Amino acid sequence: MVSLLADENFNQRILRGLRLRTRDLDLIVAQRVGLCGASDPELLAWAAEHGRIVLTHDRQTMPRFAKVRIRAGEPTPGLIVVADTMHVGEVIDLLWIYIECGAPEDFQNLVFFVP
Numbered sequence: 001m002v003s004l005l006a007d008e009n010f011n012q013r014i015l016r017g018l019r020l021r022t023r024d025l026d027l028i029v030a031q032r033v034g035l036c037g038a039s040d041p042e043l044l045a046w047a048a049e050h051g052r053i054v055l056t057h058d059r060q061t062m063p064r065f066a067k068v069r070i071r072a073g074e075p076t077p078g079l080i081v082v083a084d085t086m087h088v089g090e091v092i093d094l095l096w097i098y099i100e101c102g103a104p105e106d107f108q109n110l111v112f113f114v115p
Contacts, residue, residue, distance in 0.1 A: 001026060002104050003077075005052040007043060007062070008036055011084065017092040022099055028052065040065040044076065053078040053107050055095075063111045070109045078107025082114045 003026040006015055010029070019025055030036060035043055040062050047054045048069070056062045059081055066079040080098065082091055094114055098107075 002099055002102055002107065003050070003052045004028070004099075005030060005033075005043070005047045005050070005054050007054060007056045007058065008038075009057060010055050010082075011057065011088065011091075013088050014082070014091050014095070017088060018095055018099070021092060021096050025099065041069075044069055044079075045074075047077055048075040051077055051104065053080060053104070055080050055082065057082055057084040059083070059113075063113075066111050070111075076109050077104065078109070079111045080107075080114060081111065086115060 001024060006027060006029045008030040015027065015029065018027065030038065030043060035046060040058070044054060044065055056079065062079060063081055066076055069076045091114065
């Protein structure tokens with residue numbers, strides 16, 4: 001199973017739905033580990049240090065910073081960028097598949113865009 005870090009602006013309804021659907025969900029929210037207001041590079045560095053894939057809605061800057069880390073050869077457990085216009089149930093279904101079927105190495109050094 002994969003370990004996740006949700007950035008501070010990630011939709012709480014999606015997180016709640018994932019927790020209800022996945023009993024053993026390994027998910028931390030940025031605010032709970034002192035990352036409230038952290039920059040994208042700080043958040044990505046923390047996630048790498050703790051082996052967590054980042055969940056975000058930030059299509060503007062987060063993918064760019066993740067790609068900088070990847071190009072620099074810095075550890076990057078992965079980034080999943082979720083469109084904030086998607087229906088909550090649809091996002092939960094897609095993320096559940098990633099969580100249940102994916103292994104941590106499936107996400108390493110990759111940026112995934114969920115439509």
